[in-house]
Amino acid sequence: MRVEIWTDINCPFCYIGKARFEEALDGFAHKDDVEVVHRSFELDPNAKPGETGLVVPYIAKKYGISEAQAAANEQGLGQQAGALGLPYLTEGRDFGNSFDLHRLLHLARDKGVQDAMIDALYRGNFAEESSVFGDEETVVRLAVEAGLDEGEVRAMLADPDAYADAVRADEREAAELGANGVPFFVLDRKFGVSGAQPAEVFTQALTQAWDDRSPLTVIDSTDGGDACGPDGCAVPQA
């Protein structure tokens, strides 16, 4: 079974939702048969690459709330994260364009360390006094900590085309699947869970998707296809 998770590094509920999903997955009987893939979704695709700013004034201005309210929201998010044992910096977190981070997550997937990479980016963004949006050295350090090769990471970041199509393909798929926010969880392309739901909802989704695995519809030619099995290969006899 496959679970695809659309996320953005800018998204606190993605950070929190991942932990809740993992709590459900850890308790799921068929855990070893579940493959998790992280997919790209940019919350703020129009943010200027490399530019960043503090979240509180940005959020306050963007959504027309007071800075006090925006700061209180961060405190609330910190409490939700804390309840899951996740470190969360309620002051000083910044925001920015995440396109390069998504490209990096695609490289990490190709190298088998995507989950470690997204955890490192979340840690960098939500738990450390560092900027994953404005400081490439921080991004490179996190990538190396996640197991990637420094040279490969620098080369990939320097090439704006690398994985750009893969990020856009993920975003196109998100739209086709009806996701207009993140986190967005898709199980075997049949079931969807939107948002940082309680762990019980993820348990229900995993169970329902598992139980719903259905027999395949067989597509065949009139003659059948030649195949090899335990009794040999069906080679046409001369």
Next chain:
Amino acid sequence: MRVEIWTDINCPFCYIGKARFEEALDGFAHKDDVEVVHRSFELDPNAKPGETGLVVPYIAKKYGISEAQAAANEQGLGQQAGALGLPYLTEGRDFGNSFDLHRLLHLARDKGVQDAMIDALYRGNFAEESSVFGDEETVVRLAVEAGLDEGEVRAMLADPDAYADAVRADEREAAELGANGVPFFVLDRKFGVSGAQPAEVFTQALTQAWDDRSPLTVIDSTDGGDACGPDGCAVPQA
């Protein structure tokens, strides 16, 4: 969309079927949205690791046919392969236990070179005067040609536990999906194609699976999940 292909390196119809599938995929309008994964299936799991022998006498003995008939079968396979432009050694091909080759294909998948790795193994087994079953140096050479790191390949091969569970999980899934021979193609876990079918059958399967992509069933809690979207994060207001 995802296509999973269960195969064995021992299986000539897997080699031929992959080429026919790729012919269909190359002509498929949504090719860039198709992800291909190769999965493990051992045709002869009881073959003693490291031991090998020529296919013709082995097949003759195993299935109670004459060696002349077995040799004619190889000629027939060579003609089918040749029709697709695939090199095929009709004499001298050997057989053996493929467990380690499947472990290697899992490593290759983690490193983003699985397709190149399976092509290299097919080439080694069907087109070259080399043994992928009896000669680890050949396997290492092919792996390096496919883009893997020699040291990592040697370390993986030397550790019998590496990817062993992943191979067995693939085989368990094949049984659950009803595959009793290979190649076995599964599209989005909904459609199955068994055997080296003509390219038209794969075209039909790709088209049908694409058209059948259905809206997700949403699993939700009463309150909905907290999410971030273009209009911000639904942070509970203090």
